[in-house]
Amino acid sequence: MRNWIEDQNTELAEKVKEAKQKVLAAKDKEKSLKQKMKDDIANAIIAKDGASLSISEHEAIVSHIKSEAAEAHAEVLESKSMLLKSNQMSDAVRIQPIFVGHGGHVYWKLNCSAKTDVLHQSIGKGDALTLDEKWFALDADAKETIEKHISSLRGKKLRV
8 A cells, every 4th residue: 555655656746847847848948939039139130230120020020939939938837737737736645634533543535546435544552662554445334434423523523
């Protein structure tokens, strides 16, 4: 079980890294296109021996570069949205369990393969000397019973 969780976490980290690289590449492309626009205008002025460009020539250069820059900006936005989606935590990796019971019983809810599984982790007494960790997958009946028990305990805690 731990190996699978670590594999899922590693896979998510790789996806996030790829998404960040795509964002950086798209931003660099956008910057280079803006610089290209400045360079093209300067080169056109130099080609005319320092004479200023006509309005139509200037607009033609600017509109061409702006269309390329708009495409680059769309790539930046798309890659940023991919990054936001991939920055979400893997369903296999949870920071906190859904319920911690007495006697070293911990319940975890995993959202994987289009169904929700509840796992029961028994850690014994919980001290470092007698740590005896065991994992159990709960069937549908046990899952309902545990969820009802958890909701009733949470209700009691709220009333106090």
